[in-house]
Amino acid sequence: EVQLVESGGGLVQPGRSLRLSCAASGFTFDDYAMHWVRQAPGKGLEWVSGISWNSGSIGYADSVKGRFTISRDNAKNSLYLQMNSLRAEDTALYYCAKDISPIIAAAGTENWFDPWGQGTLVTVSS
Amino acid sequence: QSVLTQPPSASGTPGQRVTISCSGSSSNIGSNTVNWYQQLPGTAPKLLIYSNNQRPSGVPDRFSGSKSGTSASLAISGLQSEDEADYYCAAWDDSLNGHWVFGGGTKLTVL
Numbered sequence: 001e002v003q004l005v006e007s008g009g010g011l012v013q014p015g016r017s018l019r020l021s022c023a024a025s026g027f028t029f030d031d032y033a034m035h036w037v038r039q040a041p042g043k044g045l046e047w048v049s050g051i052s053w054n055s056g057s058i059g060y061a062d063s064v065k066g067r068f069t070i071s072r073d074n075a076k077n078s079l080y081l082q083m084n085s086l087r088a089e090d091t092a093l094y095y096c097a098k099d100i101s102p103i104i105a106a107a108g109t110e111n112w113f114d115p116w117g118q119g120t121l122v123t124v125s126s
Numbered sequence: 127q128s129v130l131t132q133p134p135s136a137s138g139t140p141g142q143r144v145t146i147s148c149s150g151s152s153s154n155i156g157s158n159t160v161n162w163y164q165q166l167p168g169t170a171p172k173l174l175i176y177s178n179n180q181r182p183s184g185v186p187d188r189f190s191g192s193k194s195g196t197s198a199s200l201a202i203s204g205l206q207s208e209d210e211a212d213y214y215c216a217a218w219d220d221s222l223n224g225h226w227v228f229g230g231g232t233k234l235t236v237l
Contacts, residue, residue, distance in 0.1 A: 037226075047226035105226065106218075107157060111218065113161070114182065
């Protein structure tokens with residue numbers, strides 16, 4: 001069974017850092033791209049970042065570019081999100097999601113996210 | 127403001143057919159496939175429809191998707207109480223360096 005388990009969330013002050021982790025099991029991790037998607041309380045879904053199977057292609061939402069860094073360790077079947085200079089608007093439930101493809105996506109390709117983890121909550125507040 | 131536009135709410139009675147729209151642009155829906163996700167209350171999103179109109183195994187055929195031009199739709203026929211959830215459309219957007227975009231979500235209420 002494919003499983004994604006996020007961890008690392010918590011309460012953090014504005015301007016500080018936090019590192020999220022996603023432990024994957026039940027599939028060949030280095031065959032697939034991975035993503036982080038977040039959901040602010042009572043709000044919709046927002047794609048945060050994605051990384052290809054070999055870390056050769058990485059993408060970020062404009063809202064986090066320059067502050068967040070996605071990475072993966074295929075030997076440990078793990079995905080990470082380093083979040084720096086956190087802001088109140090970064091408060092959200094952060095989901096890890098598996099892509100169906102080795103690459104994030106490109107024009108004309110067919111990608112989707114399946115499955116998603118249960119999420120880890122990040123609260124940015126003083 | 128989400129890049130993809132969905133109605134914030136929809137409703138229907140058991141047995142009815144409901145459709146949820148998703149409007150985008152040439153850089154996203156107009157040139158890439160659309161996926162739909164279902165989020166039941168208090169749970170993580172789950173893939174419902176991929177590649178415009180394909181159902182993953184285990185998803186009832188009451189759910190169907192379609193796409194035309196820069197818009198897509200999700201239809202749910204034979205509405206059931208367990209269909210009460212939030213529904214999100216998503217597509218790859220080719221603009222700038224490329225990024226995934228979601229609709230704002232539609233909360234479906236079964237009356």
